[in-house]
Amino acid sequence: MRASDTAYAALRDDILQWKYPPGTAFAEVEQATRLSISRTPIREAFARLTAEGLLVALPGRGLVVSDLSRDTIVELFELRVVLESEAARLVALRRDRDTFERLREEFAVATELLDNDDDLAAYYALVGRLDTAMDAAADSSFLVAAIRQLRPHLVRARRLARDNHARLVAAAAEHLTIVEAIVDGDAQLAADATAVHLKKSLKNILDSMDASSPSMQSRHES
Amino acid sequence: MRASDTAYAALRDDILQWKYPPGTAFAEVEQATRLSISRTPIREAFARLTAEGLLVALPGRGLVVSDLSRDTIVELFELRVVLESEAARLVALRRDRDTFERLREEFAVATELLDNDDDLAAYYALVGRLDTAMDAAADSSFLVAAIRQLRPHLVRARRLARDNHARLVAAAAEHLTIVEAIVDGDAQLAADATAVHLKKSLKNILDSMDASSPSMQSRHES
DNA sequence: TCCGCCTCTAATGTATACATACGCGTCAGG
């Protein structure tokens, strides 16, 4: 594997895991030393992270890990609703029944995975497969690219939420509704169910933030 | 100005102007020689163009200018409709009346610019100011980033269309409708008018393509 | 004492030399 890929993956992971919180400054020599490679592949990794929006060039302070405030998360989900609802609509119209029929069966029994902590990884993997299948079935390169652009930020946002059991059970039901709508070819329902799911996910994240550090909220104090 | 910026701007421009048609291979040494700089800033420029989607890494053939087929253009506009309608909706809700009232007055008399070829640049500049104002007023970093991602591809697509006088007059009227809806704070109308405008723009481009090279069309021949 | 300039320093930006890997062509064997 190329050194620049390794560096990119390592830095990206560290940012997504909140090892480097927003505002952390990234210097080329520092990271080059840490990862035992030269500055050249580091520069390439920085460029990719900047293009993704995980790093931002702050005038005077070099590259820093991008902010992820409550407001930013709200904006992130507002766009997600628009994009993923559209994707769900397209997928329902395309009707790749085989793939989604299988996913429907898996989600139908997904709650069983949630009772056992060891199976949680399997549940998350299932959700990941759904995302992949949606990307493939939506079959619109620009739409998929736009959704992909949001995913790393979403991963960071999710880390702020504690996924309690009740929320996971509800989320599994929401996913099942989406998949069923796709299998049925009901585009409107697929889009609406996606919007519902995302708005509930957002609410869960915001509630978690409020619970753990109420000072972070930026609601107008009317 | 940094050499990498110069190289990026130059290459981007050449691609947008169709100086390098889709499929053209880009080699580092070749471009470095042509622009009289070293490979390092060229690599950075290539990375940025690849992130934008203007270049794609074709396994085995290096970087080539990305394709822009009829189907791709349709996908591009499908996403544009979704994103820009949402942006128009947000802008109408935010109601930054001053800015858009002034734009409304300008678009109200814009048809006069279209009668004189010398004023065409002024008209395009006006449309550009509208885009900028929308970006600022939408006030959603992710949404604006997604829209910006599409612009270079749109510029390339527009080059395929001949903007005849009739189309420009119609487009000016469509823009006026959008701006009026924003000034009135009618979010639904702003979104719908944006969708109408974009779908007509797409039709104009597709019609131009069919007229100039019917072989490029990819409609199913049913 | 405060403001502004100058200098030093530490960062990024650039050039280039070197390493490596992959594709293409050619040759030989079946």
Add this chain to the structure above:
DNA sequence: CCTGACGCGTATGTATACATTAGAGGCGGA
């Protein structure tokens, strides 16, 4: 004649030395 393997050549990938710029801190003058 076709197929596969080997080697050459030209690309990208990496390291590093050098250039340049921008920021911080100190010093001097008002």
